[in-house]
Amino acid sequence: MASLTVRSPEGKVRTVPLHKRITSIGRSADNDVQLEDPSVPDSALHVLFDGTRYQLGSLGATFQVNGKKRDNHVLASEDVIRVGATELVFAREDAVAKPPPAPALSVTHEPTSDPDSHTRDMPGVVGRELVLLRRLTAFSERLLGSSSRDELLESLLDEAIEVTRADKGFLILRDNGELSVKVARNLSRENIEDAMARVSDSIIEKVVRTRKPLILSDALDDPEFKSSKSVVNLKLLSVMCVPLVRNDELFGVLYVGNDRLVNRFEPKSLDMLTIFAAQALLLIQNALLVNDLKLDNTELRKRLDDTHYGEIVGACQGMLDVYRRIDKIAPTDISVLITGETGTGKELIAREIHRHSPRNKGPFITINCGAIPENLLESELFGHVRGAFTGAVNTKVGKFQAAIGGTLFLDEIGEMPLQLQVKLLRALQEKVVYKVGDHRGEPVDIRVVAATNRVLEEEVRKGTFREDLYYRLNVVTLKLPPLRERGEDLFVLGKYFLQKYAKEFNSKAKGFSPSATVAMKKYGWPGNIRELENRIKKAVVLADKPLLGPDDLDLRPESLEPVLPLSEARERWQKQYIQEVYERNNRNKTKTAKDLGVDPRTIFRHFEKLEAEKTGGPLPPGEDGDELL
Numbered sequence: 264m265a266s267l268t269v270r271s272p273e274g275k276v277r278t279v280p281l282h283k284r285i286t287s288i289g290r291s292a293d294n295d296v297q298l299e300d301p302s303v304p305d306s307a308l309h310v311l312f313d314g315t316r317y318q319l320g321s322l323g324a325t326f327q328v329n330g331k332k333r334d335n336h337v338l339a340s341e342d343v344i345r346v347g348a349t350e351l352v353f354a355r356e357d358a359v360a361k362p363p364p365a366p367a368l369s370v371t372h373e374p375t376s377d378p379d380s381h382t383r384d385m386p387g388v389v390g391r392e393l394v395l396l397r398r399l400t401a402f403s404e405r406l407l408g409s410s411s412r413d414e415l416l417e418s419l420l421d422e423a424i425e426v427t428r429a430d431k432g433f434l435i436l437r438d439n440g441e442l443s444v445k446v447a448r449n450l451s452r453e454n455i456e457d458a459m460a461r462v463s464d465s466i467i468e469k470v471v472r473t474r475k476p477l478i479l480s481d482a483l484d485d486p487e488f489k490s491s492k493s494v495v496n497l498k499l500l501s502v503m504c505v506p507l508v509r510n511d512e513l514f515g516v517l518y519v520g521n522d523r524l525v526n527r528f529e530p531k532s533l534d535m536l537t538i539f540a541a542q543a544l545l546l547i548q549n550a551l552l553v554n555d556l557k558l559d560n561t562e563l564r565k566r567l568d569d570t571h572y573g574e575i576v577g578a579c580q581g582m583l584d585v586y587r588r589i590d591k592i593a594p595t596d597i598s599v600l601i602t603g604e605t606g607t608g609k610e611l612i613a614r615e616i617h618r619h620s621p622r623n624k625g626p627f628i629t630i631n632c633g634a635i636p637e638n639l640l641e642s643e644l645f646g647h648v649r650g651a652f653t654g655a656v657n658t659k660v661g662k663f664q665a666a667i668g669g670t671l672f673l674d675e676i677g678e679m680p681l682q683l684q685v686k687l688l689r690a691l692q693e694k695v696v697y698k699v700g701d702h703r704g705e706p707v708d709i710r711v712v713a714a715t716n717r718v719l720e721e722e723v724r725k726g727t728f729r730e731d732l733y734y735r736l737n738v739v740t741l742k743l744p745p746l747r748e749r750g751e752d753l754f755v756l757g758k759y760f761l762q763k764y765a766k767e768f769n770s771k772a773k774g775f776s777p778s779a780t781v782a783m784k785k786y787g788w789p790g791n792i793r794e795l796e797n798r799i800k801k802a803v804v805l806a807d808k809p810l811l812g813p814d815d816l817d818l819r820p821e822s823l824e825p826v827l828p829l830s831e832a833r834e835r836w837q838k839q840y841i842q843e844v845y846e847r848n849n850r851n852k853t854k855t856a857k858d859l860g861v862d863p864r865t866i867f868r869h870f871e872k873l874e875a876e877k878t879g880g881p882l883p884p885g886e887d888g889d890e891l892l
């Protein structure tokens with residue numbers, strides 16, 4: 264366990280244990296370690312414990328470690344951190360705590376204060392220490408099996424009662440500065456009801472104040488404590504109470520009593536209880552830390568699941584909309600058109616639609632309409648009979664027949680030649696296909712998902728894509744955003760590919776350097792996720808260091824998007840925005856003008872100008888791109 268000793272600007276000193284995976288430090292009250300220092304920002308620093316090392320990083324403050332300015336730093340014992348006017352000293356202890364010093368104060372019996380008493384009483388002490396060691400071992404084993412904090416605390420108290428041969432025990436912990444009974448147990452390992460009312464009293468107050476263990480041999484006869492609430496309520500004769508302190512911080516007290524015997528506890532019992540409490544506290548803190556880590560892990564896994572949809576990684580708004588639509592359309596046989604730039608994951612989405620559909624036990628067949636020569640495409644789609652054309656030595660089934668009972672994915676549908684489009688439309692309408700060279704139709708029960716990176720509406724307008732086929736395929740459109748518009752998904756995907764390939768190639772690569780992150784953000788990713796995947800794969804294979812830099816990803820300054828003058832950037836954005844609103848309004852220019860709050864003539868001129876730029880024709884008179892703003 265590690266701790267930070269905080270010295271405030273006024274010289275106040277306190278020690279805080281670092282038992283969480285991430286400890287936040289700053290001025291505001293929601294930090295784990297709050298600093299009363301006006302020169303420190305609300306959120307200043309954090310300490311991340313990765314199971315082995317404690318790493319200090321900034322949350323907004325500049326800081327120094329041992330007099331040197333740092334951005335982050337792996338902490339070593341006695342490192343002195345300075346933030347604002349506050350000083351923090353890091354300490355890390357070995358897993359086994361030193362036994363606390365012998366108790367210095369007791370009321371009726373001093374616990375062993377004679378340094379030689381242990382050696383004089385050797386056989387007894389060794390025997391007791393063995394008992395204590397066995398108890399602690401048994402306790403550690405029980406801790407390993409305990410799942411909840413309450414169980415841990417109950418175990419602690421049950422052991423304390425047994426070790427000291429008490430018949431009651433109370434574990435009183437400090438929670439937000441207030442003491443409260445967390446567990447109260449009797450000899451039968453049952454909880455004691457209404458415990459706080461029975462024990463809150465002067466004994467605890469004294470132990471908390473002095474931070475020293477205390478032992479009473481006949482409490483009912485003790486002048487200082489005979490009217491104490493617990494002594495009276497529980498009719499206690501013998502009482503022992505030890506503080507739970509680590510690194511100068513008081514976590515609470517452990518209180519045991521016996522209501523049948525006076526002199527039940529002797530000083531050695533108090534020694535044992537003190538040692539037991541210190542060890543147990545350490546074990547409990549470690550167990551709680553492990554619990555915290557487990558929780559963090561579960562949370563992390565949950566969050567990771569949230570960023571996945573089947574095999575698809577990403578949770579930006581655009582993709583969440585896509586996932587929602589897939590949920591709705593997958594159970595149906597509706598034709599789907601997936602659009603998006605190259606590498607945006609259109610095929611992945613088509614597979615996911617199939618996986619979520621009732622056809623998922625059937626085949627998923629893909630055909631890339633752009634990659635097959637025109638004269639072979641028909642036979643690829645519908646099959647051919649033997650002798651149908653030169654080279655057709657055998658009858659062959661087409662992709663349509665192969666996809667029966669499943670899904671046919673028509674990739675790059677925009678590339679399909681016009682004359683084949685007619686045949687495709689017929690097949691889709693009639694659900695019957697004809698092999699090349701055969702006049703007998705074959706019924707096909709398939710679902711069709713098509714994809715394109717072209718703007719099919721434009722192809723329809725140009726006459727290169729049949730309007731009737733377009734409407735047949737495009738019952739529902741899924742528009743995949745380009746990577747540059749997926750916000751933080753860029754890094755979620757980046758991490759995903761990095762981990763995937765680091766595992767596959769057993770590589771050292773663990774993450775991206777800060778400059779790589781900046782370069783990734785700036786780059787436009789024209790090849791989208793495929794490009795990201797390929798760059799990371801290459802970098803991981805060649806990497807000989809844990810953090811990939813911009814060079815490893817081939818993101819040199821010249822490949823980054825140039826910085827544009829503001830006027831040019833504004834014009835670009837304006838064009839893009841008008842286009843979006845225009846598409847949303849089904850290409851209605853008047854409605855677009857209305858939505859944008861501009862004169863319709865402005866929008867008409869805007870499109871005339873675009874056309875002129877495209878065709879190289881004369882610009883409409885007197886316009887420039889800024890007039891809308």
Ligand SMILES: Nc1ncnc2c1ncn2[C@@H]1O[C@H](COP(=O)(O)OP(=O)(O)OP(=O)(O)O)[C@@H](O)[C@H]1O
Nearest residue numbers: 575576577604605606607608609610611716792793
């Ligand atoms: N969201 C995603 N999560 C994980 N991997 C993805 C994602 N999107 C794409 N990929 C991966 O990127 C690569 C390209 O994806 P895919 O082939 O589906 O893109 P495409 O849009 O069909 O490309 P093209 O238009 O060039 O045919 C594949 O390796 C795919 O697994």
